[in-house]
Amino acid sequence: MGRLILLRHGQSAWNESGRFTGWVDVPLTEKGMQEAFQAGDDLAEDRIDLVFTSVLFRAVMTALFVCSKRRDRPTLSVHHSLSSRTPQKGHLDIFCHESLNERFYGDLQGLVKKDVMKRYGEHQVHCWRRGLYDQPPGGESLFDTSLRVIPFFEKYVVPCLVLGWNVLVVAHANSLRSLIIHLEQIKEDAVNHLELGTGIPRFYDYSSEGRISRG
16 A cells, blocks of 8 residues: 655745745745754654656745655665656655646736735635636636646656555645645635645555555
8 A cells, every 4th residue: 555645845935925936936935944854853763765846946946855854764766768667766756847837827926915906806816716616817726737737646656656656746836736636626616715734744545456545
């Protein structure tokens, strides 16, 4: 039975300043690095066979910080190609792919959330941020995000779980929310209540019958 571990990256500079980040490549804050190292400590004894992450710096660095705390001290390798995904003893491969990137916030990227609320209204911004089908100007809805995240998960992650491997996925609030909605079959009216903290692991077990359940 394989185990899936989902992890949102540590706090980023724009999380701290309250800006819409999306695909902008911003670094982790000092707090974000500490969160990543703490997650690494929490997962240090858990078997991890493969790691998938987005191509964005804050997620890749979180993955590296987490894996640097492994008790077995594996050699870490970062790949931007998805070939050769067989775990090797003493090595831990981290595969980066844009399908796991954060939701694209379009015209809102880089803007302060409070300023956007003043311009468009708090209700509209809440719908953009927490609704399933609401698209910000020039950006992706959460549903749009799921159209790239879920096919990637089914094609590349599920086969690893079927083989009994433990997989860590380090990504972003909305790319992970879209995946969790799929995994837990969350209804549309409950989507806005789904929140993910930074640097907090979330576990799922994959059964031999092909079912995924919260671990």
